[in-house]
Amino acid sequence: MDLFDLAGSEAIESIPFPTSEDGLLPYIQERKPVLLNGIREALPFTRDWDYDYFKHHLQSIRIQRKSEDGIFHYLGFERIPMDDFDQMMETTHDGYALEPLKGRGVSDDLPPEIDVSLPPFVPEEGFRVSNLYVGPGKNTSLLHYDETHSLLMMLEGRKRFILFSPEQSDCMYAYSPFSLKAIRENRVVDSKVNCAAPDLESFPKLGQARGLAGWLEEGQALFIPAGTWHYIQAEGRNVSVNYFWMQNSLTHWLHQPLLNFWIKRRAIDVLDTLRKVKHKLSAA
Numbered sequence: 359m360d361l362f363d364l365a366g367s368e369a370i371e372s373i374p375f376p377t378s379e380d381g382l383l384p385y386i387q388e389r390k391p392v393l394l395n396g397i398r399e400a401l402p403f404t405r406d407w408d409y410d411y412f413k414h415h416l417q418s419i420r421i422q423r424k425s426e427d428g429i430f431h432y433l434g435f436e437r438i439p440m441d442d443f444d445q446m447m448e449t450t451h452d453g454y455a456l457e458p459l460k461g462r463g464v465s466d467d468l469p470p471e472i473d474v475s476l477p478p479f480v481p482e483e484g485f486r487v488s489n490l491y492v493g494p495g496k497n498t499s500l501l502h503y504d505e506t507h508s509l510l511m512m513l514e515g516r517k518r519f520i521l522f523s524p525e526q527s528d529c530m531y532a533y534s535p536f537s538l539k540a541i542r543e544n545r546v547v548d549s550k551v552n553c554a555a556p557d558l559e560s561f562p563k564l565g566q567a568r569g570l571a572g573w574l575e576e577g578q579a580l581f582i583p584a585g586t587w588h589y590i591q592a593e594g595r596n597v598s599v600n601y602f603w604m605q606n607s608l609t610h611w612l613h614q615p616l617l618n619f620w621i622k623r624r625a626i627d628v629l630d631t632l633r634k635v636k637h638k639l640s641a642a
Contacts, residue, residue, distance in 0.1 A: 359555075366570065369572065371392050373393070386605055393578055398577060400477070409492065413444055416469070420456060420465070423452060424454075451494035451496070454493045455490065455493070458490075459490050460487065461488055462486060484605050491596070495592055495593065495596065497591075498589070503527075507584050508584075509580070512576050513576065514598075517590050517591065519590045519591075522570075524587075524615060530549045533550060536625075546622045574590075585615050
């Protein structure tokens with residue numbers, strides 16, 4: 359079996375892309391995933407966005423290499439010339455691009471022609487980052503959640519997804535918030551489950567979970583509420599852009615998995631402080 363075998367019978371709702379500030383509000387308040395149709399019409403600046411567009415406009419791109427398990431873990435990154443990445447896309451398929459376009463971590467080399475605006479329902483004060491993702495195909499994520507809301511826009515290719523509600527967190531086998539090893543390895547929001555071959559003997563509660571599965575097609579966007587567990591698998595060459603933004607209520611932070619995230623972040627802050635103190639003492 360694989361993780362998609364845990365999909366329930368319910369189909370994900372699909373609506374036109376909201377064009378007002380409160381157009382997504384009911385789904386945000388209910389923490390309900392939804393597919394949005396017509397991104398290129400609603401966001402005209404995306405109309406030309408595909409692989410050839412970014413290949414033409416970017417001189418270099420930030421990538422990660424596959425780990426030993428064949429998964430891109432979003433841990434170590436390197437910046438390579440776009441021509442090298444293009445060759446990789448055609449031959450070894452050994453790299454996956456994650457390039458910040460707006461917000462945190464944007465490169466000074468990003469050309470002004472790539473103009474990223476926020477969808478009307480993403481609040482400026484809560485916005486964190488917009489990323490470009492480019493993969494050669496067959497690239498998968500880990501089973502994980504984000505502490506922010508996420509909007510994943512499909513610009514080229516398609517991706518298969520399965521989502522599990524925050525209420526099913528007990529079935530997802532997250533790393534403990536008190537595991538220093540997991541925190542050091544940046545496993546803050548990951549599940550221990552191998553999605554390609556879930557082990558129900560080691561993780562018996564996983565078999566009780568029921569996911570919401572579907573396909574994200576070109577021209578569509580997927581809204582993933584904060585704390586929603588998700589696993590995403592690309593079919594062929596794929597280009598997508600997402601937005602992360604914070605719009606959580608206090609109630610959300612008091613329940614799993616965001617409560618665990620808050621604890622883990624505090625632990626990471628403490629470790630970072632201790633490292634800085636140790637570095638200063640060593641220098642002295």
